[in-house]
Each structure stands twice: as structure tokens, then as C-alpha cells.
Amino acid sequence: MTTRDKKILISFLGIICVVVSFLFVYQPYMEETKQIQQENEVKEKELERLKALEEQKEYFLSETEVLKNTATTYLDKFPTEVKEEDGILLVRGLEKKVGTNITSIMLSEAEFVYAEDKAVIQEENNDTTTWAEKNAEATQQQINEIEQELGGSTSTTSQNTYTGTARALYRMQSNIEFTTDYSGLKEIVQYIHSLSKRVTIETINLTYDRSKGNLIGDAVLNIFTLQGIDKAYEQPETGNISHGIDNIFGTLELENKDQ
Numbered sequence: 423m424t425t426r427d428k429k430i431l432i433s434f435l436g437i438i439c440v441v442v443s444f445l446f447v448y449q450p451y452m453e454e455t456k457q458i459q460q461e462n463e464v465k466e467k468e469l470e471r472l473k474a475l476e477e478q479k480e481y482f483l484s485e486t487e488v489l490k491n492t493a494t495t496y497l498d499k500f501p502t503e504v505k506e507e508d509g510i511l512l513v514r515g516l517e518k519k520v521g522t523n524i525t526s527i528m529l530s531e532a533e534f535v536y537a538e539d540k541a542v543i544q545e546e547n548n549d550t551t552t553w554a555e556k557n558a559e560a561t562q563q564q565i566n567e568i569e570q571e572l573g574g575s576t577s578t579t580s581q582n583t584y585t586g587t588a589r590a591l592y593r594m595q596s597n598i599e600f601t602t603d604y605s606g607l608k609e610i611v612q613y614i615h616s617l618s619k620r621v622t623i624e625t626i627n628l629t630y631d632r633s634k635g636n637l638i639g640d641a642v643l644n645i646f647t648l649q650g651i652d653k654a655y656e657q658p659e660t661g662n663i664s665h666g667i668d669n670i671f672g673t674l675e676l677e678n679k680d681q
Contacts, residue, residue: 499620500591500648503655504532509596509645511658512621520602520609528597532647538588589650595624596643601636620646 475482501508509529517524602610607628614621621643628639 497648497651499618500646500651501619501656502647502649502651502653504592504594504645504647505655508658509594512617512619512643512645513596513598516598516610516613517600520606520613522606522610523601524598525601526599530595530597532592532594535591535593535646537590589648592647592649594645594647596645597640598643599638599640601631601638603636607637607639614643622646 506529510527513524513527516522600610611623614623624642624644626639626641628637630636631638
């Protein structure tokens with residue numbers, strides 16, 4: 423091999439070394455360096471954001487306290503439990519303080535609405551069998567005959583029941599029928615809005631009575647409760663409620679001979 427060939431071979435090997443160094447050393451290093459620069463840019467932006475937040479620390483702390491107080495005030499409107507007497511007294515207060523004549527009231531059972539933790543909701547079947555099935559000791563044939571005569575039926579309804587541990591929202595609905603005028607209708611809305619408990623109007627239907635100039639209507643009221651909060655059930659203040667006469671049928675009562 424001549425000297426010239428040796429020089430060409432050495433030059434060729436040098437070029438190969440340069441290419442290999444570029445591909446396997448320099449290029450990965452540059453890519454890693456570029457990635458680090460990009461990460462540093464992201465961290466610098468995050469650092470600037472955190473510095474800006476640090477400068478407004480006192481503002482955020484004060485606003486957080488305000489929001490906590492607002493949330494506490496709002497949660498205080500939700501009782502932990504509502505019973506039938508609460509619904510009855512709500513309607514009684516509506517009739518007494520607003521002057522609305524309420525002709526009927528129907529209360530529903532509390533039903534699940536929403537929960538924070540999205541827990542599994544179990545579906546329970548509520549038995550709605552007839553009185554004969556629950557109380558009479560009769561055969562199935564006799565029950566069917568009685569139901570056929572009375573037009574009754576045996577069925578079940580399903581209801582969702584919350585099984586989680588976080589706060590859960592329930593509602594009990596009160597269906598009422600009432601008679602009022604236009605000013606009384608506005609007072610009804612204002613009265614419900616002023617209640618300390620969380621009560622809303624779900625639906626309301628009105629019909630104008632031309633003979634007397636009154637509004638005849640029906641409405642569905644939602645009475646909400648919040649379970650899972652550190653709050654005890656507050657028994658409603660019944661006040662002085664007239665219980666009427668002792669004997670609504672006007673029948674004769676025999677005196678006790680022992681007296």
C-alpha cells in the first residue's frame with residue numbers, strides 16, 4: 423500500500439469517526455439539550471406564575487375565607503332531615519302568613535337527588551301490594567277475586583337509595599291545591615324565598631275563576647335536605663294549633679258508670 427493510499431484510508435476513517443460521533447454522540451446530546459431547554463422554559467413560566475400568586479397571597483386567603491363563610495351560610499339552609507310534620511307546618515305557615523286558602527296537601531317520601539362522591543346507587547323495590555295481601559290470611563285465589571272485584575292490583579315500584587358516606591342531597595315534595603288572588607300569588611313566592619330552609623317551587627298551574635275573580639291552582643314544592651353534614655334534626659315549632667272538637671261525627675257518648 424502506497425503512502426497516498428494510506429493517507430486516503432486515514433482520511434476515510436476520520437470521516438467515518440466524525441459521522442459516527444455526530445450521529446451517536448453529538449446529535450443525542452443536542453436533542454437532550456433542546457429538551458432540557460424546553461423543560462426549563464416551562465418551569466420558568468410556572469415559577470413566574472407562582473411568584474405572581476405569592477404576591478396575591480393575602481388576597482386569595484381573604485377571598486377563601488369569604489367563600490367558606492358563604493358556603494357555610496348556604497349549607498345552613500339545608501336541614502339534615504325533613505319529616506311529614508315539617509311539610510305540613512310549611513303549608514300551614516304559607517296559609518296563615520300569606521292568607522292563601524289551601525284546600526289539599528299531599529306529601530311524598532324523600533328521594534335521592536345528588537351525591538358528591540358519585541357512589542353506587544342501589545335500587546330498592548318498594549312493595550305496594552293491596553291491603554288484602556298484607557292483612558288478610560287468604561289464599562292467592564281469594565286475593566285475586568277480591569282484587570278483581572275492587573279493581574286493585576299488586577305491583578312494586580323502584581326507588582334509588584344512596585349508599586355512600588359523603589354529603590347527599592335529598593328532596594321531599596309537597597303537592598298543594600290552593601285558592602288566592604294575584605297579590606297573594608306574589609306573596610306566596612316571596613314567602614317561600616324568605617324561608618330559612620331550602621324550599622323551591624317545582625311547578626305551578628293556575629286557572630282564573632271568573633265568577634269570584636280568584637286564582638285556583640296547584641303547585642309542587644321541593645323541600646331539600648342534606649345528609650352527611652354535622653347537624654342534628656331540629657324539631658319544628660308547632661305553636662298553638664287548634665285540634666278542633668273531640669267528636670267530629672257528633673255521636674252520642676255513654677257516660678262511664680264507674681265515675
